[in-house]
Amino acid sequence: MxxxxxxxxxxxxxxxxxxxxxxxxxxxxxxxxxxxxxxxxxxxxxxxxxxxxxxxxxxxxxxxxxxxxxxxxxxxxxxxxxxxxxxxxxxxxxxxxxxxxxxxxxxxxxxxxxxxxxxxxxxxxxxxxxxxxxxxxxxxxxxxxxxxxxxxxxxxxxxxxxxxxxxxxxxxxxxxxxxxxxxxxxxxxxxxxxxxxxxxxxxxxxxxxxxxxxxxxxxxxxxxxxxxxxxxxxxGTALPTQRKKSPRPPTTKTRPRKESTGFEMVRAAIPAAVAAPGTRLFPGLHRAINDLLGGAPGIPRRTPEQVIARLNRRWYGENAEDRAAADYRGCERCTASGCEAPRRDLENPDGCDRIRNRNSWLAAALLAQDCSDPGCEDGQIIGGGECRACRDRAVERREIARSAAEAAARWEAEIKARQAVQGVADAWTRREAAETDRYRRVLGEAGVWGTKLDHQVGQHMDGWREKNPRPAAPAARGGREGQAAVGA
Ligand SMILES: [Zn+2]
Ligand SMILES: [Zn+2]
Structure with missing residues (x-):
């Protein structure tokens, strides 16, 4: 309404x-x-x-x-x-x-x-x-x-x-x-x-x-x-039309707005891309600042410093300057003059995040409240202490981060263990290939060849494997190392 x-x-x-x-x-x-x-x-x-x-x-x-x-x-x-x-x-x-x-x-x-x-x-x-x-x-x-x-x-x-x-x-x-x-x-x-x-x-x-x-x-x-x-x-009371010229003197054309204390300070912090210094702000933005500085229903009063911190956090923190630029492409429907695609929001995360109007975007961003407590400014309740909701969220986030770190550490340790086992298995495969190769050469130099050579090498290697049992391997081994060993 x-x-x-x-x-x-x-x-x-x-x-x-x-x-x-x-x-x-x-x-x-x-x-x-x-x-x-x-x-x-x-x-x-x-x-x-x-x-x-x-x-x-x-x-x-x-x-x-x-x-x-x-x-x-x-x-x-x-x-x-x-x-x-x-x-x-x-x-x-x-x-x-x-x-x-x-x-x-x-x-x-x-x-x-x-x-x-x-x-x-x-x-x-x-x-x-x-x-x-x-x-x-x-x-x-x-x-x-x-x-x-x-x-x-x-x-x-x-x-x-x-x-x-x-x-x-x-x-x-x-x-x-x-x-x-x-x-x-x-x-x-x-x-x-x-x-x-x-x-x-x-x-x-x-x-x-x-x-x-x-x-x-x-x-x-x-x-x-x-x-x-x-x-x-x-x-439906039909009253006679009795309006007269107002006795009050004409007011100035610029809207008589009551400006909150500190307004000029916040005004000076508005990025020039939104409003050049010294120019009049768009009414929506003007109002957003006044509401934050002076308080409004559901919006507790903030100090100019808090409003400026908020402004900088949102404008620079959310990359607004780039997103409002003519060459920014947030979706394939973006053109230099704007974008008609649906906007990105919580309900529509695939929407376009191009900022079409810096003024209305900044006004809305200034009034946006990420914590459910309207008096919360970055975890501090205005005029009060620490924000419980934020603290609970922070505890929750830390808990999640800790669990994630633990899981990552476990995973890493597991990978290292597997790599170690794999290394042992690979080393054994190389030694096995080297021994086969060595024995084959010894027999070859002794004049043994063909089926007899294969048979004697097989027998020798069976004995070698009894003395050098194959270690448990976690993964299938490729034949690459074996071939390399043969060539060496
Ligand atoms: Zn777009
Ligand atoms: Zn909070």
């Missing part, structure tokens, strides 16, 4: 009425941060939106016809594939227009999409949507939405978290106010200023979007929200 799609569905999507809104919210709650992968059975949708299943299906198709949602043909999630084939619901993509986000937010979204192998969202694939048709009578169905009525505004300033703060992000919602448009206000939020609401949301969204890139990871959270949102949407 991610808050952007919910915010869009709740406040900005051109839905026809409260029923549609409730269905749309119930749908996007289970989807991804970018509006993709929204799938729920019509039965569940109906339950959440308090309508009957047939209505849920019909309303979805109506929203599809108006372009609010689209049947998603790509990006089949694991959660969806896990559903028995005959029960799989339609996967909808909430068509949140690209222009709805600010430039910075869209960059962040596309950054995350890149990390998931999805193409960037553009105004072409996520066009602006026509305003909602009036309730019941839908005379203007299919008509194009008029061009933005504030042409002076730069892209991004009309979006929810853009930070301009002077105006509603979506003028058409209240200036033109299509008849019958219902704008339910979250009851827990007294503020009428969307920019204020949205700024809080924008920060929270980033966090949840990172962790909830896959819908299946966030089921529990989504369910809770589902209830809350369903309730508020289902109540």
């Amino acid at each position: 991610s808050l952007y799609p919910i915010l869009w569905a709740a406040d900005h999507a051109p839905v026809r009425d409260a029923e549609e809104r409730a269905i749309l919210i119930a749908l996007v709650i289970k989807g991804d941060f970018d509006g993709c992968n929204c799938f729920r059975s019509y039965k569940t949708l109906a339950e959440k939106a308090r309508v009957d299943a047939k209505t849920a299906g019909r309303r979805c198709r109506e929203m599809e016809a108006r372009g609010l949602i689209k049947r998603q043909e790509e990006y089949r999630s694991k959660a969806w594939l896990a559903i028995p084939e005959e029960q799989r619901p339609v996967i909808w993509e909430a068509m949140i227009p690209a222009e709805w986000w600010s430039a910075a937010q869209l960059a962040d979204i596309n950054d995350q999409r890149a990390g998931l192998g999805r193409s960037p969202l553009t105004p072409k694939i996520r066009p602006a949507l026509a305003p909602a048709p009036p309730k019941k009578t839908r005379t203007d169905k299919g008509s194009k939405r008029p061009k933005k009525d504030v042409p002076s505004e730069a892209p991004g300033t009309t979006s929810p978290g853009g930070g301009q703060g002077t105006d509603s992000p979506h003028p058409q919602d209240y200036k033109s106010g299509p008849p019958g448009l219902v704008v339910p206000q979250p009851s827990e939020s007294p503020s009428e200023s969307p920019s204020e609401n949205n700024r809080a949301v924008a920060d929270a969204v980033g966090k949840s979007a990172g962790g909830c890139a896959r819908a299946d990871e966030c089921d529990a959270a989504a369910d809770e929200t589902g209830k809350a949102e369903g309730g508020s949407a289902a109540s």
Whole structure:
């Protein structure tokens, strides 16, 4: 679950009425941060939106016809594939227009999409949507939405978290106010200023979007929200459109981020290949550093030194520089411009390990936690002592290493013993051959030849073997040594 799609569905999507809104919210709650992968059975949708299943299906198709949602043909999630084939619901993509986000937010979204192998969202694939048709009578169905009525505004300033703060992000919602448009206000939020609401949301969204890139990871959270949102949407309170220009002065274009102490120190340690010194970091990376420095749900606070150590360990320790290079080939589908093959991860060890986006890779790598204890930094619990889990793992590893070393030593000793036995056997074979040769020569010089010679040599060697018994040989002996001895 991610808050952007919910915010869009709740406040900005051109839905026809409260029923549609409730269905749309119930749908996007289970989807991804970018509006993709929204799938729920019509039965569940109906339950959440308090309508009957047939209505849920019909309303979805109506929203599809108006372009609010689209049947998603790509990006089949694991959660969806896990559903028995005959029960799989339609996967909808909430068509949140690209222009709805600010430039910075869209960059962040596309950054995350890149990390998931999805193409960037553009105004072409996520066009602006026509305003909602009036309730019941839908005379203007299919008509194009008029061009933005504030042409002076730069892209991004009309979006929810853009930070301009002077105006509603979506003028058409209240200036033109299509008849019958219902704008339910979250009851827990007294503020009428969307920019204020949205700024809080924008920060929270980033966090949840990172962790909830896959819908299946966030089921529990989504369910809770589902209830809350369903309730508020289902109540369908039609409030008068009373948004006014915010009295607050305009904020600067750069997003006002609260930077944790030590941020600059960590910033200076970011490899130049990721971000040139002095440039602004990508939002996802910025946030990852802030989360580590300032602490976040499930992420204990770390010192700048610890964050830098972590950064270096991951970036240099995992050979990221090379893996992000244009000439790196992690699989046969890698090209200079990128790679569309599935990524390598724990579930897919044969995937490609090419780093397609240094920023999102580093952000994810910084937040990755190899120890099950979130407060563990290389075996030391932050603000505490040694990590028990790490110590237990280390003991286990040492135990395994010790057993392995013992086994190796045993094996080595065994090989040496076999070699020794073999050496004795080989020496005997050489002496036997030498004696045969010597005796044959003695008899030959004495004029003995042919069958008689062979017979006498055989008799002599039988006596020799009685005095020199053949040692036990561990392996079959080749005849090479014997031949060599004959020639000597
Ligand atoms: Zn590849
Ligand atoms: Zn640990």
